[in-house]
Amino acid sequence: MSITVFLDKDGTLLEDVPYNVDPERIRLAPSADRALRILAEHDCDVVVVSNQSGVARGLFRESALEAVREHISSLCAGLHVHLAGFYYCPHLPDGDVPEYAIECDCRKPADGMLRRAAEDLGLSLEDAWMVGDILDDIEAGNHAGCRTVLIDNGNETEWRLPARRWPSVVVRDLESAARVIVGEVEVVPPSHSLAHRVEDGARSVA
Numbered sequence: 001m002s003i004t005v006f007l008d009k010d011g012t013l014l015e016d017v018p019y020n021v022d023p024e025r026i027r028l029a030p031s032a033d034r035a036l037r038i039l040a041e042h043d044c045d046v047v048v049v050s051n052q053s054g055v056a057r058g059l060f061r062e063s064a065l066e067a068v069r070e071h072i073s074s075l076c077a078g079l080h081v082h083l084a085g086f087y088y089c090p091h092l093p094d095g096d097v098p099e100y101a102i103e104c105d106c107r108k109p110a111d112g113m114l115r116r117a118a119e120d121l122g123l124s125l126e127d128a129w130m131v132g133d134i135l136d137d138i139e140a141g142n143h144a145g146c147r148t149v150l151i152d153n154g155n156e157t158e159w160r161l162p163a164r165r166w167p168s169v170v171v172r173d174l175e176s177a178a179r180v181i182v183g184e185v186e187v188v189p190p191s192h193s194l195a196h197r198v199e200d201g202a203r204s205v206a
C-alpha cells in the first residue's frame with residue numbers, strides 16, 4: 001500500500017514567495033527535488049494542502065491557483081511523483097473579499113483539507129503523513145490523525161506548543177522528512193530537538 005504524504009506548499013515544498021501565483025516564480029524548496037525522488041522511489045502519493053488567504057485578501061483570484069497547481073504537478077511529474085491532489089483554503093475570517101471572508105473548516109490549523117482529500121481519494125489518514133514548516137501544519141495533521149513532520153527551517157516563530165501542536169518528528173529539511181517517512185531514518189521523538197524552542201511555560205497542555 002502506498003503512503004500518502006500531505007505537503008504544505010509555501011516554505012515546505014516550495015520556496016516561500018508570499019502570495020505568489022506566477023508559475024515563473026515558483027521554485028522547489030532546498031532539497032525538495034531529492035525528497036520527491038525518494039518519495040517516488042517508494043511509490044508515495046503527494047497531496048498539497050495550502051492556505052491561500054491571498055484570495056480572501058483580494059490579492060489574486062481563486063482561478064489563478066489553477067496555473068499554480070499545474071506547475072507544481074509538472075514539477076512533480078518531472079521527478080516521477082504523482083501529485084494526487086492539490087487542496088487550498090481561499091478563506092480568511094477578516095479578509096477583504098466578502099465571499100471568502102468566512103470562518104471555515106479548511107484553513108490550517110483546521111484539518112478540513114486533509115479530511116476532504118481522504119474522502120476524495122479514499123485514503124486512510126492514520127497511514128498518512130503531514131509535513132509542514134509551521135506548527136499550524138502540524139496541528140492540522142495531528143487533528144486529522146496523521147503522523148506529522150515539522151521542518152524546522154526558521155519559518156515558525158511563535159512556538160506555542162500545546163500537545164495538539166507537537167510534531168511526531170522534527171527535521172531540518174524536506175529530504176530528511178522524506179527519509180523518515182519511507183523508513184530510512186528512525187523516528188526520534190522531538191523532545192530534544194524542540195527543547196531549545198520551548199521557553200518556560202510555553203509548553204502548555206491542550
Ligand SMILES: [Mg+2]
Binds near residue numbers: 008133
Ligand atoms: Mg508553509
Ligand SMILES: [Zn+2]
Binds near residue numbers: 090091104105106107
Ligand atoms: Zn477555508
